[in-house]
Amino acid sequence: MLSSQSPSALAISGLKKTYREGFIALKGIDLNVEAGDFFALLGPNGAGKSTTIGVICSLVAKTAGSVSVFGHDIDHDFAAAKRCIGVVPQEFNFNQFEKVLNIVVTQGGYYGLPRKEALVRAEKYLRLLDLWDKRNVVSRTLSGGMKRRLMIARALVHEPKLLILDEPTAGVDIELRRSMWDFLQQVNASGTTIILTTHYLEEAESLCRNIAIIDEGDIIANSSMKDLLGKLSQEVLVLDIVESLPPDFTLKGFDCNWVDAHCIEVSIDREQHVNSLFAALEAQQLQVKSLRNKANRLEEMFVSLLKNPSKQSDIDYPHHESAEASA
Amino acid sequence: MNLVSQWVAFKTIVYREIHRFMRIWVQTLVPPAITIALYFLIFGQLIGSRIGEMGGFDYMQFVAPGLIMMAVIQNSYANVVSSFFGQKFARSIEELLITPLPHYLILLGWVLGGDARGLLVGAIVTFVSLWFYDLSVVNWTLSIFVVISTSVLFSLGGFLNALFAESFDDISIVPTFIMQPLIYLGGVFYSIQLLPTFWQTVSLANPILYMINAFRYSILGSSDLESLGFSINSALFMIVGFIILLTTICLWSLNKGRGIRS
Ligand SMILES: Nc1ncnc2c1ncn2[C@@H]1O[C@H](COP(=O)(O)OP(=O)(O)O)[C@@H](O)[C@H]1O
Ligand SMILES: [Mg+2]
Numbered sequence: 001m002l003s004s005q006s007p008s009a010l011a012i013s014g015l016k017k018t019y020r021e022g023f024i025a026l027k028g029i030d031l032n033v034e035a036g037d038f039f040a041l042l043g044p045n046g047a048g049k050s051t052t053i054g055v056i057c058s059l060v061a062k063t064a065g066s067v068s069v070f071g072h073d074i075d076h077d078f079a080a081a082k083r084c085i086g087v088v089p090q091e092f093n094f095n096q097f098e099k100v101l102n103i104v105v106t107q108g109g110y111y112g113l114p115r116k117e118a119l120v121r122a123e124k125y126l127r128l129l130d131l132w133d134k135r136n137v138v139s140r141t142l143s144g145g146m147k148r149r150l151m152i153a154r155a156l157v158h159e160p161k162l163l164i165l166d167e168p169t170a171g172v173d174i175e176l177r178r179s180m181w182d183f184l185q186q187v188n189a190s191g192t193t194i195i196l197t198t199h200y201l202e203e204a205e206s207l208c209r210n211i212a213i214i215d216e217g218d219i220i221a222n223s224s225m226k227d228l229l230g231k232l233s234q235e236v237l238v239l240d241i242v243e244s245l246p247p248d249f250t251l252k253g254f255d256c257n258w259v260d261a262h263c264i265e266v267s268i269d270r271e272q273h274v275n276s277l278f279a280a281l282e283a284q285q286l287q288v289k290s291l292r293n294k295a296n297r298l299e300e301m302f303v304s305l306l307k308n309p310s311k312q313s314d315i316d317y318p319h320h321e322s323a324e325a326s327a
Numbered sequence: 328m329n330l331v332s333q334w335v336a337f338k339t340i341v342y343r344e345i346h347r348f349m350r351i352w353v354q355t356l357v358p359p360a361i362t363i364a365l366y367f368l369i370f371g372q373l374i375g376s377r378i379g380e381m382g383g384f385d386y387m388q389f390v391a392p393g394l395i396m397m398a399v400i401q402n403s404y405a406n407v408v409s410s411f412f413g414q415k416f417a418r419s420i421e422e423l424l425i426t427p428l429p430h431y432l433i434l435l436g437w438v439l440g441g442d443a444r445g446l447l448v449g450a451i452v453t454f455v456s457l458w459f460y461d462l463s464v465v466n467w468t469l470s471i472f473v474v475i476s477t478s479v480l481f482s483l484g485g486f487l488n489a490l491f492a493e494s495f496d497d498i499s500i501v502p503t504f505i506m507q508p509l510i511y512l513g514g515v516f517y518s519i520q521l522l523p524t525f526w527q528t529v530s531l532a533n534p535i536l537y538m539i540n541a542f543r544y545s546i547l548g549s550s551d552l553e554s555l556g557f558s559i560n561s562a563l564f565m566i567v568g569f570i571i572l573l574t575t576i577c578l579w580s581l582n583k584g585r586g587i588r589s
Contacts, residue, residue: 019589020589054589057425058424058425058588059421059424059425059588059589060588060589061584061588061589078427079328079427079429080427082425082426082427083328083427085425087425089418089421091418093417093418093419093421093422094417094419094422095414095417095419096417106339106343106422107422109335109336109338109339109342110336110339110340110422110423110426110428111332111336111426111427112328112329112331112332112333112335112336112427113332113335114335115335154422
């Protein structure tokens with residue numbers, strides 16, 4: 001869609017970060033995000049996601065490597081680069097004693113927006129994020145989800161070409177998370193490149209077209225979401241069958257597992273087509289009522305990629321999220 | 328960032344800084360007015376009448392310029408150190424650091440905020456002092472120059488303190504253990520000619536002495552400085568020299584990311 005000449009929204013090469021105490025947080029990462037993309041940077045806690053974002057928006061001084069944003073090097077052309085970036089940090093970092101509207105308008109002012117224009121923009125984004133009613137409220141009194149949305153409005157006030165969100169939905173309940181996803185998809189559809197970090201796998205899978213996985217300061221996978229998912233050799237489909245099935249039921253040519261009289265699990269290889277599965281079922285005159293994937297495949301793969309699989313406990317699985325939301 | 332945007336951004340910082348101390352005026356404007364009124368009452372009126380003359384003037388006349396300068400110094404410093412450190416602590420400083428705004432404008436914005444409070448409190452204190460005596464100023468230009476440049480200098484000092492501070496302790500150490508003694512021993516309340524020669528010489532190492540005396544000279548037309556053989560110009564050069572020095576250190580630290588970037 002986009003011409004290959006247009007510069008990447010983000011180009012990182014050989015990026016290293018060693019913190020003052022000597023801790024190596026980034027070991028030399030390369031990353032490329034095309035303009036218009038919706039990109040996920042996925043990784044367990046402590047992987048280096050926030051450090052990477054910190055470097056991009058110059059809150060963290062890098063040790064080595066280069067970063068450019070829409071072709072503007074963050075060292076040599078820092079004003080142009082910074083103008084392109086809007087960032088929603090992981091931690092709340094607005095003045096808790098300031099009113100919601102003032103926070104957004106002041107941020108606009110910092111970017112050089114005259115007050116009148118900043119007010120118009122602030123109204124636009126506060127309305128879009130359902131915060132306009134709260135505009136005169138002191139920000140400290142907002143709920144966690146509202147604070148997160150306030151930071152999104154603040155990040156959009158100068159209408160950046162690249163919006164970076166660091167774990168935007170952490171601690172946000174499921175309902176709100178979905179409406180935030182819808183909002184971000186609209187923002188992306190209107191042409192803004194979005195990068196988000198997350199450790200909710202479901203989030204990356206349902207929102208993003210491309211993905212990089214970061215672990216212990218290294219990028220361990222970087223491709224389109226589709227390719228990455230395709231790398232899994234097998235997937236397990238759960239089929240609900242109209243007819244009753246005996247416990248010793250088998251399906252020719254497939255690894256099949258009887259769950260109950262109306263439900264089976266079938267593993268299919270990458271080379272096999274779902275069509276052939278249906279053909280086999282049809283041959284036995286069975287009708288499929290419904291079909292779904294057994295597990296979150298991304299999740300499985302993620303665990304298989306991590307250097308230290310015990311870290312999977314850091315990852316929030318969808319069923320944990322539901323438990324958390326219903327608690 | 329073009330000049331118009333820079334100007335808007337700069338105005339935003341200054342406006343926000345002024346808005347901050349005005350909003351909490353009970354903490355920022357009232358206490359210095361009360362403190363200084365008490366000083367005037369106690370040292371000027373009650374004790375002062377017994378002291379008689381100091382440096383060739385009524386004690387009230389002598390002490391007033393010192394008290395005004397004390398208020399300007401303390402409030403310029405306090406405004407910048409608490410505002411900037413507060414933003415660092417709450418991380419809202421990041422709102423500014425991610426923008427294209429050059430560092431010198433960030434520094435200038437805070438310094439002007441400190442000046443605004445320092446000078447406003449200075450004006451309030453001067454106004455309060457009119458209850459106790461009749462103010463007449465010998466050299467307006469000089470007094471305005473001294474008061475503004477001193478305010479700039481201590482705003483810079485507050486900025487530097489906040490830049491290097493890592494805890495709230497760090498922002499109270501310098502004002503309490505360094506500035507307070509230097510101000511009190513800097514000739515606010517007495518002429519250093521009262522001191523033995525040795526302590527006079529020691530006092531001359533105190534930069535604040537020159538500022539207070541330059542201001543006193545601009546109001547009264549005489550001060551310890553000329554009596555001890557220093558010209559007023561040397562005091563002015565010293566203030567400007569310190570301003571250049573502190574500005575350089577602040578900008579160098581900002582560009583290095585010292586205290587603001589990890
Ligand atoms: N300011 C800092 N000083 C020292 N170490 C840090 C600092 N910030 C982060 N780290 C360390 O760097 C690693 C990566 O952190 P971070 O980028 O925040 O990870 P993530 O966002 O992926 O959870 C962690 O081990 C963290 O402890
Ligand atoms: Mg993080």
